[in-house]
Amino acid sequence: MSSGTIRLIRHVSGAPALRLGLGPGLRPVGALTQLGRLFDRESFWAAGRDPDGLRRMLRGSQAAVSAWDGERLVGFGRATSDGAYRAVLWDVVVAGDHKGRGLGRRLVEALVEAPALARTERVYLMTTNSAGFYERLGFRSKESQNLMVKEKASG
Ligand SMILES: CC(C)(COP(=O)(O)OP(=O)(O)OC[C@H]1O[C@@H](n2cnc3c(N)ncnc32)[C@H](O)[C@@H]1OP(=O)(O)O)[C@@H](O)C(=O)NCCC(=O)NCCS
Numbered sequence: 188m189s190s191g192t193i194r195l196i197r198h199v200s201g202a203p204a205l206r207l208g209l210g211p212g213l214r215p216v217g218a219l220t221q222l223g224r225l226f227d228r229e230s231f232w233a234a235g236r237d238p239d240g241l242r243r244m245l246r247g248s249q250a251a252v253s254a255w256d257g258e259r260l261v262g263f264g265r266a267t268s269d270g271a272y273r274a275v276l277w278d279v280v281v282a283g284d285h286k287g288r289g290l291g292r293r294l295v296e297a298l299v300e301a302p303a304l305a306r307t308e309r310v311y312l313m314t315t316n317s318a319g320f321y322e323r324l325g326f327r328s329k330e331s332q333n334l335m336v337k338e339k340a341s342g
Contacts, residue, residue: 191257193256194254194255195252196210196211196252197252197297198245198250198252201247201248201249202245204218205253206219206245208220210253210260211255211258214258216258218253220238221260222241228283229280229283248266248277249274249301249303249304250268250304251263251264251265252264252301259282261281261285262293263278264276265277265278266303266304266310270307271306271308272307272308273307273311274311275311279291279294279298296324310326313334
């Protein structure tokens with residue numbers, strides 16, 4: 188259950204504090220474990236990520252935002268960016284009991300306004316089920332472009 192005001196942390200590039208497990212006020216709150224659990228509960232694409240992978244993911248992200256209800260992580264989003272032309276939003280998630288209250292909007296707005304994205308020409312994202320959410324925030328589908336993927340071979 189929510190206990191009040193939600194605090195947003197706008198992380199610097201690479202999110203070093205989050206990688207160390209630190210939350211609001213730089214207190215040790217097991218932030219990386221909480222992030223893995225948030226992904227497990229609220230996403231299908233990011234479920235099962237291990238702490239080492241999460242640390243590398245954060246190190247390679249030029250923007251990241253986390254949302255806290257006290258010491259509980261209730262929202263997260265990140266982005267990669269070249270700082271000039273292209274940026275991509277990734278892994279925007281809100282905890283079940285905080286959905287529908289504007290937190291997703293706050294996370295996306297904070298990412299788009301982050302220093303690494305604020306002056307980029309174009310911001311991309313991929314979504315399976317949440318196109319309506321992003322349309323509310325000004326994103327539009329591009330029928331003229333194909334999404335193409337090369338998966339890392341397993342084994
Ligand atoms: C998608 C998600 C991040 C939205 O977060 P949220 O906090 O519930 O969204 P908000 O309350 O900020 O909603 C902002 C607006 O989008 C609308 N909206 C939210 N989810 C929507 C959806 N799935 N379809 C259409 N509109 C949606 C809201 O009604 C609101 O509209 P308004 O500004 O006109 O009132 C959240 O539902 C979630 O974590 N989903 C699971 C993970 C996921 O799919 N993430 C997207 C990955 S690409």
